[in-house]
Amino acid sequence: MISPLYHCHPFLVILLSVLWILATVQAQGNVSVGNFLSANDESIPWQSPSGDFAFGFHPIQGKEDQFLLAIWYAKIPDRTIVWYANRQNPAERGSKVELTSTGLVLKDPKGRVLWRSKSPKDDTQASNAAMLDTGNFVIASRNSGNIWESFKYPTDTILPTQELDADSSLSSALTDRSYQEGKYQLRFNNGFFILNQIDMFTGKPYNNYFNLGNGSRLIFNQSGYIQIQSSNGSLLNLAPENAPPDPESNYYRAILSFDGVFTFYSYPRNPSGGESWSAWWIRPKDICSSFVDSTARLGNGPCGYNTICESLNNGRPNCSCPPGFSFLDESNPYNGCKQDYTSYLEDCNVDGSTSEEDLFEFKSMQFVDFPFSDFGILQPATEFECKQSCLRDCSCAVAILQDSTVSEDGSGTCWKKKLPLSNGHVNRETIDRTSLFKVLKSDAPKTKKNPATPNPNDENQDQVIWILGVLLGTSAVFNFVSFAAISLIFFCLYKRRPRDFNGIPSGSDLETNLRSFTYKDLEQATNRFKEELGRGAFGTVCKGELPSSFGNCVAVKKLDKFVQEGEREFKTEVKVIGQTHHKNLVRLIGYCDEGEHRLLVYEFMQNGSLSSFLFGVLRPSWQQRLHIALGIAKGLAYLHEECSIQIIHCDIKPQNILLDDSFTAKISDFGLAKLLINNTKTLTGIRGTKGYVAPEWFRNTPLTVKVDVYSFGVMLLEIITCRRCVEIEMEDAAILTDWAYECHSEGIAEKLVENDEEARSDPAKLEMLLKVAIWCVQDEPLLRPSMRTVSMMLEGAVQVPTPPCPFLAIPL
Numbered sequence: 094m095i096s097p098l099y100h101c102h103p104f105l106v107i108l109l110s111v112l113w114i115l116a117t118v119q120a121q122g123n124v125s126v127g128n129f130l131s132a133n134d135e136s137i138p139w140q141s142p143s144g145d146f147a148f149g150f151h152p153i154q155g156k157e158d159q160f161l162l163a164i165w166y167a168k169i170p171d172r173t174i175v176w177y178a179n180r181q182n183p184a185e186r187g188s189k190v191e192l193t194s195t196g197l198v199l200k201d202p203k204g205r206v207l208w209r210s211k212s213p214k215d216d217t218q219a220s221n222a223a224m225l226d227t228g229n230f231v232i233a234s235r236n237s238g239n240i241w242e243s244f245k246y247p248t249d250t251i252l253p254t255q256e257l258d259a260d261s262s263l264s265s266a267l268t269d270r271s272y273q274e275g276k277y278q279l280r281f282n283n284g285f286f287i288l289n290q291i292d293m294f295t296g297k298p299y300n301n302y303f304n305l306g307n308g309s310r311l312i313f314n315q316s317g318y319i320q321i322q323s324s325n326g327s328l329l330n331l332a333p334e335n336a337p338p339d340p341e342s343n344y345y346r347a348i349l350s351f352d353g354v355f356t357f358y359s360y361p362r363n364p365s366g367g368e369s370w371s372a373w374w375i376r377p378k379d380i381c382s383s384f385v386d387s388t389a390r391l392g393n394g395p396c397g398y399n400t401i402c403e404s405l406n407n408g409r410p411n412c413s414c415p416p417g418f419s420f421l422d423e424s425n426p427y428n429g430c431k432q433d434y435t436s437y438l439e440d441c442n443v444d445g446s447t448s449e450e451d452l453f454e455f456k457s458m459q460f461v462d463f464p465f466s467d468f469g470i471l472q473p474a475t476e477f478e479c480k481q482s483c484l485r486d487c488s489c490a491v492a493i494l495q496d497s498t499v500s501e502d503g504s505g506t507c508w509k510k511k512l513p514l515s516n517g518h519v520n521r522e523t524i525d526r527t528s529l530f531k532v533l534k535s536d537a538p539k540t541k542k543n544p545a546t547p548n549p550n551d552e553n554q555d556q557v558i559w560i561l562g563v564l565l566g567t568s569a570v571f572n573f574v575s576f577a578a579i580s581l582i583f584f585c586l587y588k589r590r591p592r593d594f595n596g597i598p599s600g601s602d603l604e605t606n607l608r609s610f611t612y613k614d615l616e617q618a619t620n621r622f623k624e625e626l627g628r629g630a631f632g633t634v635c636k637g638e639l640p641s642s643f644g645n646c647v648a649v650k651k652l653d654k655f656v657q658e659g660e661r662e663f664k665t666e667v668k669v670i671g672q673t674h675h676k677n678l679v680r681l682i683g684y685c686d687e688g689e690h691r692l693l694v695y696e697f698m699q700n701g702s703l704s705s706f707l708f709g710v711l712r713p714s715w716q717q718r719l720h721i722a723l724g725i726a727k728g729l730a731y732l733h734e735e736c737s738i739q740i741i742h743c744d745i746k747p748q749n750i751l752l753d754d755s756f757t758a759k760i761s762d763f764g765l766a767k768l769l770i771n772n773t774k775t776l777t778g779i780r781g782t783k784g785y786v787a788p789e790w791f792r793n794t795p796l797t798v799k800v801d802v803y804s805f806g807v808m809l810l811e812i813i814t815c816r817r818c819v820e821i822e823m824e825d826a827a828i829l830t831d832w833a834y835e836c837h838s839e840g841i842a843e844k845l846v847e848n849d850e851e852a853r854s855d856p857a858k859l860e861m862l863l864k865v866a867i868w869c870v871q872d873e874p875l876l877r878p879s880m881r882t883v884s885m886m887l888e889g890a891v892q893v894p895t896p897p898c899p900f901l902a903i904p905l
């Protein structure tokens with residue numbers, strides 16, 4: 094524990110040694126190997142000797158039958174959680190956490206591992222564990238001290254005697270009621286401890302919005318001081334600022350809360366009733382203004398896009414929507430706002446003006462500014478000119494006016510802003526501007542331009558409601574983007590249908606917003622299914638032409654009418670694909686469901702499948718291959734984590750990756766994908782393709798998204814080497830995964846790309862790709878990274894650690 098400190102302070106050395114001995118001694122004879130706790134309401138947690146802290150299952154509020162493996166203050170009535178293990182993987186009722194000789198293991202009732210304490214590097218065996226009075230849960234070995242401590246893996250809270258070093262960080266929760274990972278971090282970066290927001294799509298950090306101080310260690314010492322230790326050993330006190338702490342009579346904790354504010358709290362140890370945690374110290378003091386920095390990219394602020402952020406007296410952000418906007422998610426005001434009406438590019442004239450200016454008026458607000466979204470500045474400008482310009486400009490959503498009376502040179506300035514509006518904030522002292530929001534007049538005709546208030550007679554009303562329904566629930570920016578995307582697609586389909594499909598009876602699936610074709614249409618379009626593009630497990634794919642806005646060519650997949658499974662596949666495919674929209678997924682345009690005929694109409698992919706590209710005569714360039722690998726990773730990450738229903742593809746292989754005219758990879762054929770409606774359902778009746786299937790297919794364990802990660806790993810090796818995963822004639826190197834690991838572990842990675850100059854001259858990338866692939870093909874599904882992590886690794890956003898041997902037969 095804390096060894097680097099030994100160099101500097103003899104008193105501390107003794108003190109810490111004593112603490113360390115105490116820690117290990119207490120650990121003995123308490124929780125021993127084989128002891129376990131079950132996730133249910135009656136389960137009695139493991140308590141620390143004083144009873145201050147408890148380790149056990151905490152029922153998640155509002156989520157029936159879901160539990161968090163957590164540590165909390167056991168004597169405080171309003172349960173305060175200070176650490177938790179399974180934030181992304183709630184444990185259902187009946188799950189079990191057990192101390193095994195390798196550490197703590199949390200399994201669901203089916204025996205699937207949800208979390209485990211990271212095994213120590215050496216093979217030290219755990220002998221026992223204990224909940225300490227400091228709030229630290231430790232696992233000890235017989236003779237080599239603690240092999241794991243919860244203090245070393247903090248979530249969003251630190252406690253007295255806990256420290257953060259350069260490798261540890263705090264990560265906030267998503268909302269005040271959700272324990273899922275949120276958008277803020279406290280971490281060490283370049284000599285400073287900083288607070289930053291992360292990009293929710295990639296997990297990449299934005300620049301810091303607050304700097305806590307320089308130094309390489311953040312210490313919450315036993316007396317209750319939070320301090321930063323600089324490299325020469327000197328300590329800088331951060332908190333508390335005024336009165337000295339009194340740990341005899343108070344509990345302390347510091348938390349990076351879901352709204353990005355780092356707060357130091359205390360709570361009396363002997364409460365007289367009615368107490369709550371009181372905040373002693375808050376950073377940043379004004380979070381809304383902390384995000385306003387024109388030189389740096391700090392993220393979209395505490396409230397998300399299109400919002401107005403106001404820092405309250407207690408330092409917390411108060412988020413509201415500007416006039417004409419409303420919350421994307423009514424239950425989460427920190428998630429951004431959307432415009433109540435949406436204007437479409439189609440309404441813009443060729444010169445960028447709108448022909449519907451008489452539909453709009455302005456609502457004004459004082460002391461508000463959006464410092465970064467302007468696309469045009471008029472100076473000098475009067476209020477009238479400012480309004481006229483914004484009204485006529487179809488890109489303008491808000492105009493900010495600085496009156497001639499307040500500006501220094503006596504002339505007014507008008508900033509025109511477009512969506513999304515970022516970093517909106519209120520400041521009554523520093524902002525002397527008027528915001529003019531362009532809103533739809535209340536008496537404006539309710540045209541179909543306005544999806545929020547559709548015409549009641551509109552036959553597509555259900556569709557619109559469905560679209561809005563899908564939008565609620567996921568994260569702000571994603572919602573925003575998909576709202577725009579879906580709205581546009583919806584309007585294209587809706588508006589163009591009568592023109593483009595003259596004579597063809599048209600319909601649309603209310604649930605999925607897809608075109609429904611007759612069999613005759615498709616027979617015509619494909620010239621009686623003349624040009625066959627490929628043949629899959631469930632049917633044939635033919636090329637067709639539709640006189641439409643879809644780029645003329647389409648791929649029509651004809652499902653074999655005699656395959657019984659085919660019917661189920663068809664329904665699944667239509668429903669699932671109709672709801673997905675991602676650059677790296679093949680788009681479904683429509684379908685035919687007529688009598689015995691089941692057909693799917695996809696956008697046509699100019700450059701065929703990855704398989705023919707990769708194993709064809711001309712080897713694709715190294716850069717092209719890297720681009721393709723990243724595209725596939727992002728597409729899968731979307732299927733696994735970002736679309737409204739989790740989708741496991743189950744048959745990832747190069748034949749199922751198509752390439753468009755710019756060689757962007759598109760995942761196709763959700764033929765085997767089943768909806769994971771809830772994670773207790775086992776996937777059945779599916780089969781992958783030999784060579785790409787993960788080992789757990791052959792075990793009697795539930796399948797997870799990690800089967801796709803495995804197949805992706807195999808395919809990544811194929812992309813690196815441009816050879817198939819099994820090539821019998823290559824003898825010793827016949828199985829690509831074995832050979833690749835062998836080359837990697839012997840340090841002869843370049844052997845994998847023997848005749849590939851480009852790859853050989855980029856050894857660092859090659860090594861990185863190889864390591865990612867080996868992580869993906871780990872026999873143990875839990876060791877495989879998520880596709881989100883994989884895409885971050887491929888982008889170079891995170892370091893790729895050296896992977897272990899993938900073939901260890903670890904019993905599940």
Ligand SMILES: *[C@@H]1O[C@H](CO)[C@@H](O)[C@H](O)[C@H]1NC(C)=O
Nearest residue numbers: 283284285306307308323329
């Ligand atoms: C760390 O902070 C101290 C005091 O604020 C300052 O004197 C020193 O130059 C800083 N060190 C670095 C490396 O920025």
Ligand SMILES: *[C@@H]1O[C@H](CO)[C@@H](O)[C@H](O)[C@H]1NC(C)=O
Nearest residue numbers: 314315316317318320328330
């Ligand atoms: C904690 O820090 C304060 C302020 O630097 C110091 O006075 C106190 O002795 C420290 N306590 C311990 C236990 O190191």
Ligand SMILES: *[C@@H]1O[C@H](CO)[C@@H](O)[C@H](O)[C@H]1NC(C)=O
Nearest residue numbers: 307308323324325326327328
């Ligand atoms: C250690 O460094 C800090 C700034 O980083 C400086 O203020 C302090 O005087 C230094 N202390 C010693 C003992 O050198």
Ligand SMILES: *[C@@H]1O[C@H](CO)[C@@H](O)[C@H](O)[C@H]1NC(C)=O
Nearest residue numbers: 401403405410411412413414
């Ligand atoms: C937050 O802002 C809204 C809208 O400006 C206001 O009505 C509300 O009172 C504010 N809440 C607090 C706690 O100040």
Ligand SMILES: CC(=O)N[C@H]1CO[C@H](CO)[C@@H](O)[C@@H]1O
Nearest residue numbers: 122123124128139140141142
């Ligand atoms: C699981 C277990 O044995 N917990 C014990 C640890 O030690 C404390 C205090 O000695 C007991 O109260 C717990 O029951």
